[in-house]
Amino acid sequence: xxxxxxxxxxxxxxxxxxxxxxxxxxxxxxxxxxDEAFRAGVERSLQMAGYDVASFxxxxxxxxxxxxNVAAMVLTDLRLPRSDGLSVLEIARQKDREMPxxxxxxxxxxxxxxxAIRAGAYDFLEKPFSRxxxxxxxxxxxxxxxxxxxxxxxxxxxxxxxxxxxxxIGDSAPIRELRDLILRLAPTPADVLINGETGTGxxxxxxxxxxxxxxxxxFVAVNCAAIPENLFESELFGxxxxxxxxxxKQRIGKxxxxxxxxxxxxxxxxxxxxxxxxxxxxxxxxxxxxxxNNKPIPVNFRVVAATKVxxxxxxHKGQFRPDLFxxxxxVSLQVPPLRDRIGDILTLFQxxxxxxxxxxxMPAPPLTPEQHQALLASRWPGxxxxxxxxxxxxxxxxxxxxxxxxxxxxxxxxxxxxxAIIERSLLEEALxxxxxxxxxxxxxxxxxxxxxxxxxxALGVDPAAYKQSGAEDETA
Numbered sequence: 001x002x003x004x005x006x007x008x009x010x011x012x013x014x015x016x017x018x019x020x021x022x023x024x025x026x027x028x029x030x031x032x033x034x035d036e037a038f039r040a041g042v043e044r045s046l047q048m049a050g051y052d053v054a055s056f057x058x059x060x061x062x063x064x065x066x067x068x069n070v071a072a073m074v075l076t077d078l079r080l081p082r083s084d085g086l087s088v089l090e091i092a093r094q095k096d097r098e099m100p101x102x103x104x105x106x107x108x109x110x111x112x113x114x115x116a117i118r119a120g121a122y123d124f125l126e127k128p129f130s131r132x133x134x135x136x137x138x139x140x141x142x143x144x145x146x147x148x149x150x151x152x153x154x155x156x157x158x159x160x161x162x163x164x165x166x167x168x169i170g171d172s173a174p175i176r177e178l179r180d181l182i183l184r185l186a187p188t189p190a191d192v193l194i195n196g197e198t199g200t201g202x203x204x205x206x207x208x209x210x211x212x213x214x215x216x217x218x219f220v221a222v223n224c225a226a227i228p229e230n231l232f233e234s235e236l237f238g239x240x241x242x243x244x245x246x247x248x249k250q251r252i253g254k255x256x257x258x259x260x261x262x263x264x265x266x267x268x269x270x271x272x273x274x275x276x277x278x279x280x281x282x283x284x285x286x287x288x289x290x291x292x293n294n295k296p297i298p299v300n301f302r303v304v305a306a307t308k309v310x311x312x313x314x315x316h317k318g319q320f321r322p323d324l325f326x327x328x329x330x331v332s333l334q335v336p337p338l339r340d341r342i343g344d345i346l347t348l349f350q351x352x353x354x355x356x357x358x359x360x361x362m363p364a365p366p367l368t369p370e371q372h373q374a375l376l377a378s379r380w381p382g383x384x385x386x387x388x389x390x391x392x393x394x395x396x397x398x399x400x401x402x403x404x405x406x407x408x409x410x411x412x413x414x415x416x417x418x419x420a421i422i423e424r425s426l427l428e429e430a431l432x433x434x435x436x437x438x439x440x441x442x443x444x445x446x447x448x449x450x451x452x453x454x455x456x457x458a459l460g461v462d463p464a465a466y467k468q469s470g471a472e473d474e475t476a
Contacts, residue, residue: 027050027051027052027072027142028051028052028053028054028070028071028072029046029051029052029053029054029071029072029073029074029075029138029142030053030054030055030056030062030065030066030071030073030074030075030076031043031046031053031054031055031056031075031076032055032056032057032058032059032062032074032075032076032077032080032085032088033055033056033057033076033077033104034057034058034077034079034080034081035077036057038127039055039057042055042075042134043055045131045134045135046134046135046138049135049138051138051142054069054071057081058080058081058082058083059076059080059082059083059084059085059087059088060082060083062074062076062088062091063083063087063088063091066091066092066095067091067095071099072100072141072142072145072146073099073100073101073102073122073138073141073142073145074088074089074092074099074100074101074102075101075102075104075125075138076088076089076101076102076103076104077103077104077105078103078104078105078106078109078112078113078116078124079105079106079109085103085104085116086112086116086119088101089101089103089116089119089120089121093120097120098145098148099145100122100123100141100142100144100145101120101121101122102121102122102123102124102125102137102138102141103116103121103123103124103125104124104125104127104129105124105125105126105127106126106127110124110126122141122144123137123140123141125137163212164179164182164183164208164212165179167204167208168182168201168204168205168208169344169347169348169351170341170343170344170347170348171343171344171347171428171432171465171466172336172340172341172342172343172344172465173460173462173465174334174336174340174341175336175341175344176465178205178333178334178335178336181333182205182208182209182212182333183212185209185331185333186208186209186210186211186212186213186214187212187213187214188213189302190302190330190331191283191302191303191304191305191327191328191330191331192206192209192302192303192304192305192330192331192332192333193268193304193305193306193307193311193328193329193330193331193332193333194206194304194305194306194307194332194333194335195306195307195308195310195332195333195334195335196306196308196334196335196336196337197308197335197337197383198308198382198383198385199382199383199384199385199386200335200336200337200338200383200384201335201383201384202266202306202308202335203221203264203266203306205333205335206219206221206262206264206266206304206306207219207264209262209302209304210261210262210264210302210304213262213302215260215261215262215302216260216261217258217259217260217261217262217301218257218258218259218261218262219258219261219262219264220254220255220257220258220261220262220263220264221264221266222235222236222254222263222264222265222266223266223267224265224266224267224268224269224270224271225266225267225270226267229272229274229275232271232272232275233275233278233291234247234251234253234291235253235254236253236254236255236275236279236282237253237255237256237278237282237288237289237290237291238250238251238252238253238254238255238256238288238290238291239251239253239290239291239292240290240291240292240293241292242292243290243291243292243293244291244292247291247292250290251290253288253290255282255288255299255301256288256290256297256299258299258301259299259300259301260300260301261301261302262301262302262303262304263301263302263303263304264304264305264306265303265304265305265306266305266306267306267307267308268305268306268307268311268328269307269308269309269311269314269319269320273319273320273321276320276321276324277321277324279324280321280323280324280327282299283303283324283327283328284327286298286299286300286301287299303328305328311325311328311329312325337380337383338380338383338384338386338387339379339380342376342421342424342425343424343425343428343461345375345376345380345387345425346367346372346375346376346425346429348384348387349367349375349387349390349391352387352388352390352391352392353391353394353395355391356391356392356395357395360392360395360396362395362396364395365394365395371394371400373422374400374401375387375390375400376421376422376425377421378401420459423455423459424459424460424461426445427441427445427452427455427456427459427461428461428466430444430445431461431463431465431466432466434466435466435467436463436464436465436466436467437463437467438452438453438456438463441463
């Protein structure tokens with residue numbers, strides 16, 4: 001049994017075994033008890049069971065601790081000097097209404113404890129109580145709170161997933177995979193290398209990694225191809241006043257400006273070889289020295305680099321440092337070209353058309369069948385950026401493509417390729433309209449189920465990508 005001495009006995013201990021702020025809270029218990037001997041017994045029992053314990057002799061110390069730290073639950077005596085356990089309950093519920101608070105009471109305080117449970121306390125323990133009873137209540141309370149936190153994380157993930165659908169748009173398999181990778185990588189500190197052709201949206205992916213990672217610092221974009229070589233070092237590292245001719249005042253560099261945020265190095269392949277060794281050192285040490293100052297400045301930041309060429313091939317040719325390539329290539333993301341996501345073209349085009357309509361204050365015209373076919377037939381060397389320009393031209397009443405490019409692009413495809421593109425588009429549009437339900441799509445397109453499934457397989461179209469939540473699976 002854990003025996004209790006008089007609640008009015010004096011205590012000389014203020015707290016013990018206090019973990020550092022902001023440690024993981026999965027098994028941390030805050031104990032508030034003014035009886036030093038009883039507090040020590042509770043603390044010892046919890047620690048032997050594997051819990052982290054932060055213990056206090058009064059409500060004031062405990063509430064100060066809770067204001068800046070996280071915990072799995074609170075275990076507090078009801079009767080405390082000055083403020084009582086109810087004030088601890090109130091503070092804990094202000095911090096998190098679902099954090100469990102268990103009250104320790106004497107026999108005469110049971111009615112008050114029951115009222116506290118009605119006010120939101122998790123449970124109460126009547127003194128004296130056994131070690132087994134203590135651990136059983138604490139285990140139930142901390143496990144319940146763990147489930148609460150897991151459910152919150154799941155809801156946040158679902159909310160973020162819904163949000164990213166509006167940013168990285170498309171239903172094709174490569175885009176769905178890309179969105180999933182972004183959400184998985186965003187909360188981690190891993191550096192990322194983004195590969196993709198010009199105009200595919202590499203900076204958009206980098207911004208999503210930053211935004212969905214909830215980093216507190218800035219997103220700092222640096223186009224390595226746009227900075228003159230003689231200014232590169234000053235731009236990245238910053239400089240002190242008088243460091244070189246023309247340096248009239250101190251300047252914070254891009255790396256330092258990205259503290260607690262994300263440094264996006266676009267077109268990293270254009271970074272001068274002479275500077276790559278210095279950048280590598282910054283990435284390894286996470287500290288920077290301004291020009292004209294030998295004092296290293298610690299900088300916590302994430303690096304996201306982007307390239308339209310193979311850095312590995314450049315490193316083999318001696319045009320890019322291999323050690324910098326391997327340092328950047330911790331995680332690699334591939335942004336697919338538009339020609340590999342034909343099914344997304346019309347959705348993207350309509351979205352860009354609506355954006356242009358709002359910007360220019362003009363109504364969006366409908367697509368003609370010829371324009372529809374021309375959009376699907378193009379090879380899209382400029383990718384999404386080119387598609388956006390086409391939407392703006394259409395809104396302004398100009399030909400979608402410049403210099404008759406659509407006809408020449410269509411001519412480069414074989415008859416079978418053009419038919420496959422049109423079939424895939426028709427299938428995907430029908431599935432999208434019917435929420436991924438195959439039978440209504442068959443009826444609309446006047447296809448048998450066998451023919452429908454044969455074409456879906458041949459064209460790599462997955463009905464599940466368009467299925468609405470709650471829809472029943474279908475079989476042929």
